[in-house]
Amino acid sequence: MATKKAERMRARESVLGYRMSAGLAAVASVEGEVLPAGRLVQLSPEHLTVCLQKPTALRPGQRANVMLGVGREATCLRAEVVNVHVPTAPEALPELSLRFVAPPLAQGRHIVSMLEGWRDQGQLETPHASPIWKEHITRPDRIGRIFEALTARRCRGMARSEAGDVELSAALFDKYDGRVAWEVRGGVLPPRPFMLEVFGFSSVMHFPVHEAHYDDGLWSVPMPRELVRYRHRRLRRAAAWGGCVARFAHPLWPQVRVERELMDISYEGLSFATEPGEDLLYPGLVLPELEVSLPGGRPVRLKGEVRNISGTASLRRCGMKVEAREEDTADWRALVEELSHPNTRVAGAWDKGTWNLFERSGYFRLSGKSPEDFKRMQDEYREAHARLHRRPRVGYRVVRPIPGSETVEASLSWLKPYSGSWMAHHLARHQPPDERCRGTAREALRDIYLRGFEPAQTDPEVKWFLAYCEANVRWVRFTALDFAEWYQHTGQACVLPFRLMEADARKDWHVPEGFRLEEATAEDLRAMFERLERTRPQAYREALDLVPERLDLARLKGQWSEARLERERRVLVARKDGRAIAVGVMESAHAGLNLFHVLNGLRIIPLEDAGSPEAQDAMLALLAGAAAWYRARGLDAFIHYAEEKATGYTERAGLRDLGEGRIWVLSAQLLPDFIEHLCEATTPRTGE
Structure with missing residues (x-):
């Protein structure tokens, strides 16, 4: 216990204040004993x-007078020993940690003044930020897409060299000559070679530059053969707007009241411009309570910790990690989303607008359907989304309304159908005639995707994102499928083909002669899992909860039940002569959640060669069993995901072919990079 306490204390000290790169002399004395002068490490x-x-006789709890500085600049401060760090390596020196005893405000301001002076002199260590993601990008087509988007957004960059840094911005991409032109502040690049650093949507990209040509006011460099991409945050920060302000009292000096307008914001952090001498902020400072609010809005209460103070001599930026109090979690989420996604909405009465969007966009005509097929489902759709509105941790709908109107330009819905997976569905977009919309169609799609993906990132259980995609839609191929295929070799993504089949549960179904349908036994399930391991990637199995520990969906069903929504799964086995031939996994979801019934579906796993006559009969038997199961739940139709190449049984069953599809699965770890890819794909090109 004592060891753990010491470790926590040591961890706390390691992030508190600033570390010195050069150091200053300091003398500590207690009860007349003078210790040799030591080097200031952190302050x-x-x-x-x-x-x-050399070793000290001081022990935790003892008081000490600390002389900080050198000569006339030295300051005597009262302190208490917190810890004595005795190194294990023989050549290492001991370190003494102390905290100031009831430091007066004037002392705090004096210390901050010294620190800021040392910062300007380069005597403070630059905080080391380890990237949480590093990726080497070598595909020429992908690098081309990245630079096309960077130049369209005129992204900022830095040419970094020993001679100094030069700021620039991406100006022109020539895909035919394979060159990128940059507008350079000051007009001159540093001597070659240098490293060029470009700031993307939520990451930083680096590549070396060995040659550059100046022409017509721009510097042109060859498109690199490799980009190294770094990401330092799990969640991106969006620029704050509208006068959003953070307010708090300093925890050491309550008379110091801080009120600053935010620069950026995310679910887990924020930043603002600070005046160090006034605000007295420093890394590691814990704020038990701060408030954030928009003008006229209700303040949201948070807990915070200062993570860094950075910037130039003219501007200091305070970056802070924050966490909402439990009772303010929903309000904090709403505030962040209002600032991060001003063009979209989750809350509000959008049922009519969304339904009209489905009709005019042609969504109701997908897969050979017609608007008449969906009319009877309108009340179910409205009721299901009313329940979701109260439980956004189970699902939500994102809409992009036309300003000042109830008309919806784009919509995308999200559900958590499995324990650690979120599913995107119900994507539709259409700009009605004579309406003024914001930006282009690509920007509308980007807005609803970002508003959908980013809140799901905050789910502590999220591990996977999935979608049932149409196989031959260019937009889907360009954005989702290409990206997942780039990462399939890592095991963090997969794209698998299937045919979406619709079965009529009302017709007469017959189990082929000699077959019997039963509940799957433990032995049957073992055989099913072994077959899945041989034939399906791990991303597929994990995302769809087709693993032993989560097959029953028990935890997920509890979450859905709290939202008064239904979710079921049942496993049947088709036997012949006592032998298990195929297993069927049937699922159902609350009516109205998905208009194409993709969560009321049967997935068949043959335990023998799928093309054999017995396996085909077994799969036909499972379709008959599924029809009875869905019919008992009041459903007239259900979906079958035909994932095997041998599909003769579907023709015998008279299933309706709704088209070729792809199951798209992506690890949550890849989501920030997918979001960046989405932003690249949806950036309007020249002439749009």
Whole structure:
């Protein structure tokens, strides 16, 4: 226990304040004993650490007078020993950590003044930020897409060299000559070679430049053969707007009240411009309570921790990690989403607008359907989404309304149909005539995708994202399918073909002679899991909960039940002569959640060669069993995902072919990079 406490204390000290790159002399004395001068290692207005030249007799809890600085600049401060770090390596020196005792406000301001002076002199260590993702991109087509989007958005970059850094912006991409032109601030690039750093949507990309040509006011460099992409945050931060303000009292000096307008915001963090001498902020400072609000809005209460203070001599930026109090979680989420996604809405009465969008966009004519096929489902759709509105952790609908109107330009819905997976569905977009919409069609799609994906990232259980995609839609291929195929070799994504079949549950179904349908036994399930392991990638099995520990959907059904929504799964086996030939996994979901019934579906796993006559009969038997199961739940139709190449049984059953599809599965770890890819794909090109 004591060891764990010491470790927590050491971890707390390691992030508190600033570390010195050069160091200053400091002398500590207690009860007349003078210790040799030590090197200042770390400093904040509440704490300091000194590296000593030899072991000390000081112990935690003892008071000490610390002389900070050199000569006339030295300051005597009262402190208490917090920890003595005795190194294990023989050549290493001991370190002494102390906290200041009831530091007066004037002392805090003096320390901050010293720190800011040392920062300007380059005597503070630059905080080391380890990327959470590093990727080498080598596909020429993908690199071309990236630079096409970077130049369309005129993204900012830095040419970094020993001679200094030069700021630039992407201006022109020539895909035929394979060159990228840059507008350079000051007009001159540093001597070659140098490293070019470009800031994308939520990541930073690096590549070396060995030659550059100046022409017509721009510097042109060859498109690189490799890009190295870094990402430092799990969640992107969006620019704050509308006068959103953070307010708090300083925890050490309550008389210091801070009120600053935010620069950016995310579910887990925020930043603002700070005046260090006034605000007295420093890395590691914990704020037990701060408030964030828009003008006229109700303040949202948060807990915060200062993670870094950065910037130039003219501007200091405070980056902070925040967490909403439990009772303010929903309000904080709403505030972040209002600032991050001003063009979209989740809350509100959008049933009529969305239904009209489905009709005029042609969504109701997909897969050979007609609007008449969906009329009777309108009340179910409205009722199901009313329940989701109260439980966004199970699902939600994103709409992009036309300004000042109830008309919806684009919509995309989200559900959590499996324990750690979120599914995108009901995508539709259409700009009605004579309506003024914001931006282009691509921008509308980007808005609803971002508003859908980013909240799902905050689900602590999220591991996978999935969708049932049409196979031959160019937009789907260009955005979702291409990206997943790039990463299939990593095991973090997969794209699998299937045919979407619709079965009529009302007709007369017959089980082929000699077959018997039964509940799957433990032995049957083992055989099914072994077959899945041989024939399906792990991403597929994990995302669809086709694994032993989650097959029954028990935890998920509890979450759906709290939202007063139904979710079921049942496993049947088709036997002949006592032998298990095929297993069927049937699922159902609350009426109205998906208009094409993709969650009221049967998935068949043959345990023998799928093309054999017995396997075909077994799969036909499972269709008959599924029809009875769905009919008992009041459903006239259900879906069958035909994933095997041998599909003769579907013709014998008279199933309606709704088209070729792809199951798209993506790891949550890849989502930030997929979002960046989406932004590249939806950036309007020249002439749009």
